[in-house]
Amino acid sequence: MGKIIAIANQKGGVGKTTTAFNLGACLALDGKRVLLVDADPQANATSGLGIDPREANASIYECMVDGYPAAQAVKDTCVEGLSLICSRIDLVGAELELMNRPDRERTLANVLHPLKEDYDFILIDCSPSLGIITVNALTAADSVIIPVQAEYFALEGISQLLNTIRIIKSRLRPELDIEGFLLTMYDARLRLANQIFEELKGHFGAMVFSTVIPRNIKLSESPSHGLPVILYDPDSRGSIAYSQLSRELISKNKKKRRQHPSV
Numbered sequence: 001m002g003k004i005i006a007i008a009n010q011k012g013g014v015g016k017t018t019t020a021f022n023l024g025a026c027l028a029l030d031g032k033r034v035l036l037v038d039a040d041p042q043a044n045a046t047s048g049l050g051i052d053p054r055e056a057n058a059s060i061y062e063c064m065v066d067g068y069p070a071a072q073a074v075k076d077t078c079v080e081g082l083s084l085i086c087s088r089i090d091l092v093g094a095e096l097e098l099m100n101r102p103d104r105e106r107t108l109a110n111v112l113h114p115l116k117e118d119y120d121f122i123l124i125d126c127s128p129s130l131g132i133i134t135v136n137a138l139t140a141a142d143s144v145i146i147p148v149q150a151e152y153f154a155l156e157g158i159s160q161l162l163n164t165i166r167i168i169k170s171r172l173r174p175e176l177d178i179e180g181f182l183l184t185m186y187d188a189r190l191r192l193a194n195q196i197f198e199e200l201k202g203h204f205g206a207m208v209f210s211t212v213i214p215r216n217i218k219l220s221e222s223p224s225h226g227l228p229v230i231l232y233d234p235d236s237r238g239s240i241a242y243s244q245l246s247r248e249l250i251s252k253n254k255k256k257r258r259q260h261p262s263v
Contacts, residue, residue, distance in 0.1 A: 002033070002119040003253065004112060005179055006141035011157050012128035014149040015184035017044045018219055019245075020125035022238070023145075025228035026246035028081030032120040035074065037112065038087035039137050040127040046086040049077045050226020053088045061090040063111045064136070065097050070111045071118075078227060083119075095132050105172055108136035130164050138165065139172045143179035148200060150186040150193040150212075155200075178207050180252075182245070186212040211245040214238065 007020045017040065024036040038045040039060055043053045053059060056075060062068035063085065074083045098104040112122060124137045138144060144165065148154050169176050181204050187193050200208045213219075216238035222229040229239045 002035075002116045002122055003143070004116065004122040004124065004141045006124045006126055006134075006137040006144045007147065008126040008134060008138065008144050008161065009146050009148070009157075010128055010130045010134070010161055011149070011153075014128075015147045015182075015213060016040075016128070017042075017048065017125050018223075019145065019147050019182060019184065019213070019242075020123050021045045021048050021223075022219070022228045022230065022242040023245055023249070024082050024121075024123050025079045025230050026242045027121055027249070028079050029230060030243075030246050030250060031081070032250070033081055033118065035083045035085065035115060035119045035122045036077075037085045037122060037124045037137075039091070039108070039124050039133055040087055041089050041091040042127070043087040043089070044223070045125040046084065048223035048226070049079075049082075049084060049228070051075060051077065051084060051086055053086045056086045056088075059086050059088040059090065060108075060111075061088055061094055064107050065094050070115055074115075078231065091133065098132055098136075104132065105135050105139050108133075109140035109173075112140050130160070135164070135168065135172075138168050138176060141173070141176060143177040145179045145182055147182045147184045147213075148196075150183050150190075150196050152192065154196050155203075178204075179249070180207055180209045182209045182211070182213065184213040185215050187215050209245060209248060211241060211248050213241045213245070216241075 007016050024034045028034045046053045058068045058073040063070045073085045077084050126134045126137045214237045218233045218236035219238035222232035
C-alpha cells in the first residue's frame with residue numbers, strides 16, 4: 001500500500017510546489033509509482049508539469065465537492081511513472097462549499113485512500129494557508145514534509161503549523177507523522193543559512209532531512225518550460241539535490257518498513 005505525504009507550510013514562497021513536482025518526478029525516475037495531487041488553487045504544480053488545467057476533464061475540486069471519481073481525474077505527465085490530479089482556481093470556492101458538510105475534514109481522505117493501492121507515493125501540494133483544504137490534506141496524509149526557507153524568518157510560523165498537526169493527530173488522524181523538515185533555497189556561502197540549518201537540527205534532530213535544496217536558477221526556470229528540473233537540466237545542482245532527496249526518502253521508508261513489517 002502506498003504512502004500519502006502532504007507538503008505543507010502556511011508561509012508562502014518556501015518551495016512547497018517546487019518540492020512537490022520535482023520530488024515526484026525524481027521518485028518516478030527512481031522506479032516508484034507516484035501520484036501528485038495539486039491541492040493549491042494557484043495550480044502551479046499543474047502548470048509546472050506542462051498541463052493546462054482548463055483542458056483537464058476534472059480537477060481535485062470536482063473530486064472533493066462533486067464526488068467525481070478520483071481515478072478518472074488522474075492524468076499522465078511528461079515523466080513516466082508520475083501521474084497528476086490537477087487543480088483549478090475553482091478550488092478557492094471549496095472552502096465555503098465544504099464548510100457545512102458533516103465530516104468535512106475527511107473529504108480528501110475519502111477521495112484519495114481508494115488510490116493508495118495503485119501508487120507507492122501520493123504527494124499533496126498544499127496551499128500556503130491552514131484553511132480547510134490544507135486541514136483535509138493533513139487529515140488524508142500519513143506524513144508531512146515541511147519545507148523551510150533558509151532565511152531570517154524561516155522558523156517563524158512553524159510553531160503554528162506544528163500546533164495544527166498536533167490537533168489533527170489528536171482529533172482526526174492519530175497516525176500522522178512528520179516525514180521531515182526540508183531546508184530550501186540554501187546558500188552554503190551565507191553564514192545565516194548554515195545557522196538556520198544547525199538551528200533546525202538542534203530543534204528537530206533526525207527529523208531534518210540531510211539533503212538541502214540549494215538556490216538554483218534552473219529550479220526557477222524549469223516550470224516555465226513545463227518540465228521538472230530533472231528533465232530540464234539533469235546536471236544542475238537543483239536536479240542533483242532533488243534526486244538525493246528522493247533516494248533519502250526511499251531509504252528512510254525502507255528502514256521504517258523493516259522496523260514495522262506490518263505497516
